[in-house]
Amino acid sequence: MPVNKHRKLSPVLSLAVILLLLIFLIVLEQHQASNRMVVAVLQKGAILAVAAVAMNLPNGFTGIFSLGMAGFMSIGAYITAILTIPTDTIESVYYISGVAGWVMSIKRALDGLPQPLLVLVALLIGGLVASLFAFLIGIPVLRFKSDYLAIATLGFSEIIRALVASPQLDRVTNGSYGLKNIPGFATASGSGALLIPFAIAAVCIFIMVLVINSSYGRAFKAIREDDIAAEAMGINLLKHKELSFVISSFFTAISGGMLAMYMRSIDSKTFQVSLTYDILLIVVIGGMGSVTGSIISAFLITASKEWWLRFFDQTLYIGNWQVPLLRTGFRMVVFSVLLMVVVLFYRRGLMGDREFSWEDILGLPRRWRRRRAVTAAARADAAEAKDGGKHDA
Amino acid sequence: MSFSTFIQHCLTGISLGGAYALISIGYTLVYGILLLINFAHADIFMMAGYFMIFAMASFPWQVAIPIVILATVVLGVVIERVAYKPLRNAPRMSVMISAIGVSYLLQNLATYLFSALPQGYPTIPPLKKVIQLGSVTTSLVTLITPVLTILLVILLMLLVRHSKFGMAMRAVSKDFETSQLMGIKINRVVSYTFAIGSALAAIGSILYFTDRMSVTPFSGTMPGLKCFVAAVLGGIGSIPGAMIGGFIIGITETFLVAFGYSTYSDAVTFLFLIIILIVRPTGLLGEELTEKV
Amino acid sequence: MPDTPVLELEHVTVQFGGVVAVDSLDLTIQPGEIVALIGPNGAGKTTAFNAITGVYKPTNGCIRFKGDILEEDFPQGKMRKLYRGRDAGQYQKRVVRTPDEICRLGIARTFQNIRLFKQLTVFENVLIAYHCHIQANIFASTFRLNHREERRMRDGAMALLDLVGLADSAQEKADNLPYGKQRHLEIARALATQPELLLLDEPAAGMNPQETDELTSFIYDMKERFKLTIFMIEHHMNLVMDISDRIYVVDFGKRIADGRPEEIQSNPAVISAYLGVQA
Numbered sequence: 001m002p003v004n005k006h007r008k009l010s011p012v013l014s015l016a017v018i019l020l021l022l023i024f025l026i027v028l029e030q031h032q033a034s035n036r037m038v039v040a041v042l043q044k045g046a047i048l049a050v051a052a053v054a055m056n057l058p059n060g061f062t063g064i065f066s067l068g069m070a071g072f073m074s075i076g077a078y079i080t081a082i083l084t085i086p087t088d089t090i091e092s093v094y095y096i097s098g099v100a101g102w103v104m105s106i107k108r109a110l111d112g113l114p115q116p117l118l119v120l121v122a123l124l125i126g127g128l129v130a131s132l133f134a135f136l137i138g139i140p141v142l143r144f145k146s147d148y149l150a151i152a153t154l155g156f157s158e159i160i161r162a163l164v165a166s167p168q169l170d171r172v173t174n175g176s177y178g179l180k181n182i183p184g185f186a187t188a189s190g191s192g193a194l195l196i197p198f199a200i201a202a203v204c205i206f207i208m209v210l211v212i213n214s215s216y217g218r219a220f221k222a223i224r225e226d227d228i229a230a231e232a233m234g235i236n237l238l239k240h241k242e243l244s245f246v247i248s249s250f251f252t253a254i255s256g257g258m259l260a261m262y263m264r265s266i267d268s269k270t271f272q273v274s275l276t277y278d279i280l281l282i283v284v285i286g287g288m289g290s291v292t293g294s295i296i297s298a299f300l301i302t303a304s305k306e307w308w309l310r311f312f313d314q315t316l317y318i319g320n321w322q323v324p325l326l327r328t329g330f331r332m333v334v335f336s337v338l339l340m341v342v343v344l345f346y347r348r349g350l351m352g353d354r355e356f357s358w359e360d361i362l363g364l365p366r367r368w369r370r371r372r373a374v375t376a377a378a379r380a381d382a383a384e385a386k387d388g389g390k391h392d393a
Numbered sequence: 394m395s396f397s398t399f400i401q402h403c404l405t406g407i408s409l410g411g412a413y414a415l416i417s418i419g420y421t422l423v424y425g426i427l428l429l430i431n432f433a434h435a436d437i438f439m440m441a442g443y444f445m446i447f448a449m450a451s452f453p454w455q456v457a458i459p460i461v462i463l464a465t466v467v468l469g470v471v472i473e474r475v476a477y478k479p480l481r482n483a484p485r486m487s488v489m490i491s492a493i494g495v496s497y498l499l500q501n502l503a504t505y506l507f508s509a510l511p512q513g514y515p516t517i518p519p520l521k522k523v524i525q526l527g528s529v530t531t532s533l534v535t536l537i538t539p540v541l542t543i544l545l546v547i548l549l550m551l552l553v554r555h556s557k558f559g560m561a562m563r564a565v566s567k568d569f570e571t572s573q574l575m576g577i578k579i580n581r582v583v584s585y586t587f588a589i590g591s592a593l594a595a596i597g598s599i600l601y602f603t604d605r606m607s608v609t610p611f612s613g614t615m616p617g618l619k620c621f622v623a624a625v626l627g628g629i630g631s632i633p634g635a636m637i638g639g640f641i642i643g644i645t646e647t648f649l650v651a652f653g654y655s656t657y658s659d660a661v662t663f664l665f666l667i668i669i670l671i672v673r674p675t676g677l678l679g680e681e682l683t684e685k686v
Numbered sequence: 687m688p689d690t691p692v693l694e695l696e697h698v699t700v701q702f703g704g705v706v707a708v709d710s711l712d713l714t715i716q717p718g719e720i721v722a723l724i725g726p727n728g729a730g731k732t733t734a735f736n737a738i739t740g741v742y743k744p745t746n747g748c749i750r751f752k753g754d755i756l757e758e759d760f761p762q763g764k765m766r767k768l769y770r771g772r773d774a775g776q777y778q779k780r781v782v783r784t785p786d787e788i789c790r791l792g793i794a795r796t797f798q799n800i801r802l803f804k805q806l807t808v809f810e811n812v813l814i815a816y817h818c819h820i821q822a823n824i825f826a827s828t829f830r831l832n833h834r835e836e837r838r839m840r841d842g843a844m845a846l847l848d849l850v851g852l853a854d855s856a857q858e859k860a861d862n863l864p865y866g867k868q869r870h871l872e873i874a875r876a877l878a879t880q881p882e883l884l885l886l887d888e889p890a891a892g893m894n895p896q897e898t899d900e901l902t903s904f905i906y907d908m909k910e911r912f913k914l915t916i917f918m919i920e921h922h923m924n925l926v927m928d929i930s931d932r933i934y935v936v937d938f939g940k941r942i943a944d945g946r947p948e949e950i951q952s953n954p955a956v957i958s959a960y961l962g963v964q965a
Contacts, residue, residue, distance in 0.1 A: 065486055067493075140667045144674060147430050148625070148666070150489065155618050155663040166656035207828065214827040215817050215836065218806075222814045225803035232739060232797075234789035234818025234879050243824055273614055277497045284490055329505030336498035343491045344479055353805065 010358035025194045032193055041303045042194055043185065046201040047258045049298035052282040053205050053291050054251035059280075060288035060353070061212055062244040063224030064142065065150040068134075069252055069279050071157025074164060074271035075133065076126035076253025077260035081179045082172070083122035084261070087111055089181050093174060100171035115183070116196075123200070123257040130253030131246045142241040154273060165268035178267025182260050197258055204251050209291055211247060220244050224289075281339045285349050293351030305335065397528040402651045403644070404535045408604070410643025411538035415545065415597030417620035417627070417635040419590030425566040425630035426586055428485070432492040433472055435617020436499035437591055441465040441598035442514065442608035443507055449515035458517075462595045469591025470584050478580065503610035511607035520603050538600045539640075545593065546636045553632065558585060566630060615659060619646075622666045628679025637677060641665075690753040692717050692883050692915045693738070693793075698747035699771030700730070700737050700939075701761075707733040709939035710747065710772040715883070720909060720916045722930040724950075726959060730939040731919045732798055735885055739795050740785040746771055751791060751883070755781050790818050794881035796872045798888045798919075804861035808852055808871055811860050813843040815878035843878060849911075850874040850904070866897045870904065877912060884908075886918035890925050902928050927951070935959065 025042075032039045051069060058066045087107050090099055110118060133156075141152045163169060165176045173179070186193035211217050219240050222230040231237050260266050286297030312331040316323040342349060354360075416438055423431045444464045448457035476495045480488045520534040553559035564572040565582050573579050601616065602608055623642045627634025642662055649658040669676060695713040699706065708730040715721050723731050736742045738749060740757065745765060748758040760777040761769040783791075803811050816839040822832030830836065847853045850870050855863060860871060869889055876884055889905065890898045902925050909916050920926050926933060927947045935943040935950060937959040943950060950956055 059486070063486070065489060137667075140671050144670055147424075147428075147485075147489070148670060151430060151618065151621055151625075152663060152666055152670075155622070155659075155666065158615060158618065159660045159663060162656060162659050168656060210828045210830070211824070214824070214830070215813075215820055215822070215832075215839065216824045216827050218810060218814050219817045221806060221810070222803050222817075225805055226801050228741070228785075229797065229801035229803065230814075231785040232741075232789060232795055232801075233815045233875065234786045235814075236784070236786045247824075272611070274497070274500065277493060280490065280493060281497075288486070327505075329501065329508075332501040333498070333505045336494065336501045339494040340476065340491065340498060343487060343494050344476065347483065347487055 007359060009362065013358050025198060029191060029194045032190060037307050039193060041307050042299075043197050043262050044306065045299035045302040046197045047255050047262055048279065048282060048302055049295045050201045050204045050258065051252055051255035051279050052286065052294035052298045053208050054248045054255060055279050055283050056286075056288065056291065056294050057208060057212070057220075057248040057251075058241075058244045059283060060290070060294075061217065061224060062220040062241060063227070064241050064245065065147070066153045066245060066248065067150050067273075067276050067280075068137075068153030068157045068249070069276040070271040070273055071153070071160040072130040072134065072249045072252040073256030073259060073275065074157070074160055074266075074268070075130040076123070076256030077266050077271070078164060078173055078179070079126035079129060079253075080119070080122040080257030081182045081260045081266060083107065083110060083125065084119055084183050085179065085181050086183065093179060093181050094171070096174070096177060097170040103172055115187075119183075119261070123254050126257045127250040127253045130256075131250040134246045134249035135242065138242045138245045142238055142245065154276070157271070157273065157276065161268050161271055164271075173268075176268065178265060178270075179260075180265035182264050182266070184264055185258075185261055197262070200254070200258060204254055205291065205295065208247070208251060212291065216240065216243060281335060284339060285342050287349035287351035287353060289353030290349070290351035290355055292356035293349060293354075296356070297350055301335075305331065309334065398651075400529050401531065402647055404529065404531050406644035406647030407640065408535040408538040408600070408643075409647055410640035411542035412597045412601040412604075412639075413616065413620050413623055413643045414542050414636040414639025415593045415600070416616065417623040417639045418546070418549065418632055419594050420621045421624040421627070421629055421632060421635040422562075422586050422590050424624065426562065426569075426583060427477065427488075429477065429488050429492060430621060431590075432489070432617075433476075433495035433499060434590065434594060435613035435620075436496045436503075437465060437469050437472070437613075438594040438598045438601075438617065439503065439608065439610065439613030440468060440499060441591075441595040442602045442612060443503060443512070444595075445599060445602065446512055446515060446608065449517075454515075454517045454519075458599065461599065462592050465595035465598075466588045466591045469587045469594070473583060473587040478583070500610045500613075507610070509610055511609045514602040514606050514608055517599070517603060520600075534600060534603050541596070541600070542636065542639075545596070546632060549589065549593075550632055558582070562586060619659075619662045622662050625676055626665055626669050628676025631676070631678040634676055634678035689717050691715055691750070692719075692752060693917065694748075694750040695734070695738070696748040696750070697773040697776060698734070698737055698744045698749060699773070700733050700742055701745040701765070701769065701771055704768060704770065706771050706939055708737065708744075708936075711936065711939070711941055713934055713941070713944075715915060715917055717882075717915055718909075718913070719931045720905075720918070720929050722926045722933045723917065723919045723936065724921070724926060724933060725936040725942075729936045731936060732887060733939075734936070735795065735887055735919065738788075738885065739793060740783050740788045743782050745769065746774060746777060748777060751788075751793065755779075756788065756791070756793075757781055757783055786818070789879055789881075792880070792882040793885065794876035794879045794883075795885040796869075796876055796887055796889060798891065800868050800872055802860040802868060802872060802875070804859070806860060807857050808860055808863065809843060809847065809856040811871060811875050812846055812878045813839060815875045816842055818879050846874055846878055850877075850908075866893060866900075869893070869901065873904075873908065877908060881914065883915045883917065886916065886920075888919050888921060890920060890922045893922075895924070898922050898925055901925070905929060 028035060028039065051073065055069055058064045082103060085093055090107070110121065113121060137152060137156055141149050164173045167175055169175065185196040219230065219235045222233065222235060223237060223240055227237055263270065282297045282301050283294055285301065286293030309331055312326055312334060313328050314326060316326050416434070419434045420431060423429060423434070441461055444461045445457065448460045452460065472495050476491045477488060480491055520532065520537065522533040524531060524533060553562060561572070561577045561582050564575070564577055565579060569579065619642055620639065623638030624635045626641060627636065627638030642665065645661060646658045649655065649661060691714045693715040695711050697710045697712060698708060699710050700708040711734060723734065725731055733742065737744045744757055744759050746760050746769065749756045758777055758779045758781045760780070761774060803814065820827065820835065822835055826832050844853065844856070847856050852867065852871060852874065855867070860868065863871060873886070873889065890901050893901060905916065906929055908914065930947055932944065933947055933950045934941060935956045942955045942959055943953045
């Protein structure tokens with residue numbers, strides 16, 4: 001049976017693709033100087049893929065509407081940045097008001113760690129702090145309709161932004177000046193620029209997939225489908241919504257930390273509500289409730305935004321004729337229209353709530369053939385009916 | 394704090410609260426009928442700010458104000474028709490995403506058309522007139538705002554309580570499907586609701602920006618969130634509730650800023666939301682709803 | 687000595703605003719019984735179910751499950767003035783449980799208007815119900831440290847589907863099942879939570895006589911196999927008279943009669959409630 005053949009084939013194919021991807025990344029990493037744009041798009045794509053899958057977990061799989069992405073990302077980003085900025089250059093970053101003593105002592109305590117380990121520890125701490133915040137907000141808010149959660153999380157992320165930029169936190173977050181000198185993914189020789197973000201992203205997404213496929217993940221889906229029935233089946237709504245929300249915030253913060261490493265310098269304006277909307281765009285286009293959809297869409301959207309459609313923001317002349325509409329800001333208008341079009345006309349996005357599978361892809365030719373046969377048969381039937389009609393007449 | 398500064402802050406607070414009240418009515422009306430947080434409402438309010446800048450560039454204020462209100466109403470109704478109406482039977486989350494999409498679109502459109510830089514808000518001469526009340530100096534807008542707000546709320550409540558349209562509106566908010574079966578033209582009621590909400594947002598925007606002096610594509614976000622919280626605080630679906638919520642939030646914010654806690658003034662708004670959700674989820678004037686199982 | 691009743695309702699009243707939906711309902715169900723709750727539309731039957739399963743909390747009265755208090759409450763706050771039910775002042779304690787707790791204690795239910803997890807498969811629908819007794823925490827479950835438990839849940843779900851005759855459609859979306867099968871699936875899902883007491887809210891609603899007959903024997907089989915006690919709301923009198931040991935009749939929230947099927951059939955109060963004739 002061909003379906004069975006496909007099932008046996010699919011792990012082999014997946015392995016082959018992963019291997020090819022690995023080779024591609026290694027080769028690209030060695031030639032990054034001449035491929036800056038591709039490298040940047042892939043890095044950012046990997047980061048946003050983590051954020052998108054993390055956003056999908058409550059929104060697409062549990063049916064609770066959380067809009068706090070920017071806030072949780074900024075927690076992760078700031079903690080990662082503060083902990084990884086080299087201790088010897090930190091004074092120059094905080095040149096206006098200096099570094100708070102307790103921040104310095106934490107940094108000194110972590111100084112002994114080798115760089116890669118330090119990054120991991122920083123990302124984890126960022127994730128844990130964000131989870132704690134999520135847990136606390138969740139207690140009052142998750143009991144109510146998801147609309148309130150949307151507003152509360154949106155408000156939370158704006159508050160975080162205001163706090164980060166506030167003069168009271170000058171000595172921790174450097175206030176409105178932001179942080180710079182954040183080490184990137186790559187070592188001095190440039191190795192790891194792609195492999196490190198891809199490895200972190202892969203681990204994060206893999207763990208989230210494990211969560212989704214676990215018994216708890218099934219309970220999340222049950223809540224999404226029908227919360228009253230789920231509760232009647234013994235699923236504690238508050239506990240499971242909390243779990244989903246906290247796990248999502250943890251990985252969102254990690255993606256925020258990675259974003260800080262990608263950007264090398266951050267400030268509170270990086271984490272405006274529009275960042276949340278950017279990620280929502282990715283999730284909706286990929287399909288609410290599809291991990292592979294989120295991943296594919298993260299790379300597609302990032303590539304179009306940062307690379308393929310970049311020219312939308314520049315005035316363009318063809319001969320002497322200036323192409324109308326193209327100037328700064330047009331790109332984002334196009335993307336927001338795209339979001340609206342998807343929501344209104346293709347509500348399921350790229351993947352709906354299905355996942356990518358080789359069986360589907362390999363089964364396609366067969367299905368096409370069958371469909372063609374069916375339409376042909378239908379057409380023949382119609383023709384016959386017409387003929388029959390003539391005879392009757 | 395001397396008595397006169399106290400009065401000064403009270404006046405400012407009430408005035409800000411009045412503007413908030415007018416905006417939160419838009420949220421409360423739409424939520425009452427469609428159970429939708431109209432995320433775009435904040436950006437409709439922001440767009441009204443830009444409309445005023447352009448209207449005042451070519452017309453005197455007496456003409457500009459009606460133009461702005463009209464333009465905002467058209468914007469609000471068109472948004473409903475294009476982005477919400479096709480999703481009447483879609484899952485709640487799709488409609489919310491659509492609302493966010495509109496908000497995102499309006500912000501990006503404003504950035505594209507008017508750039509992200511703050512644009513100066515025109516002065517409307519009579520509103521800026523300075524008046525002296527004993528030892529307190531204030532501009533006329535501070536006094537007009539609360540009076541106008543209360544007047545509009547009374548008018549709106551009369552409309553909702555005693556007109557045929559108001560009855561239709563109340564029926565739709567109680568039961569969408571049944572009122573449709575009773576021959577109420579749902580789409581017309583929803584359109585009118587958006588029109589009223591947008592008109593009030595336009596008036597609120599004039600009063601709000603006259604004090605703030607500039608508009609950016611993101612000026613709507615924070616006031617919008619606060620006004621939704623005000624609507625929840627007052628009891629979602631209740632018009633006087635939205636007004637009271639608006640005043641509470643406006644006054645609290647003003648005093649926090651006056652005492653030097655401006656960083657926390659936004660945070661306190663959301664603290665309100667969380668407290669009200671714990672203590673009295675139906676809000677101050679809201680009624681209890683039981684979901685049918 | 688008689689057994690402890692599985693379920694006891696004592697003066698249970700549920701009031702919404704000024705409307706008394708269930709008025710001081712008393713009711714006892716013995717282990718192994720099939721008891722039916724019947725009454726005209728709007729008599730408060732589903733509300734009583736919702737009070738037992740914790741969806742609504744009783745305004746006044748006490749519900750016992752296997753002798754222990756499941757829920758108990760008395761009018762408080764605004765309700766104290768508004769309360770229009772009977773037997774006020776008898777209760778002082780307040781015990782409130784959420785529906786999921788009650789389910790884990792051993793009371794499972796189905797819904798009047800089927801509430802399946804529509805977009806999930808038939809298999810997943812049943813598997814999810816096993817989640818309520820999960821031992822592993824989310825960490826263990828994520829990293830499959832509980833693979834034995836997971837195996838057990840999956841095998842259990844499959845065996846249960848086999849038993850109810852849905853094994854062939856295990857991988858189909860629940861939404862795609864024909865109506866009658868959806869009813870069966872809902873019962874199977876409730877059984878997967880390993881209840882002692884099963885509440886069925888109009889299990890035969892919308893079924894034709896043949897399907898109803900099938901359902902009747904299905905319910906009886908399940909009851910025997912899982913040693914269940916069954917409490918059901920039903921309008922199909924054939925089904926009710928066929929399998930119930932006892933019947934309670936309610937009207938306007940009050941109990942108007944109870945007894946064995948043949949007693950109920952000839953009870954004048956019941957006839958008048960259904961036909962509107964003055965008794």
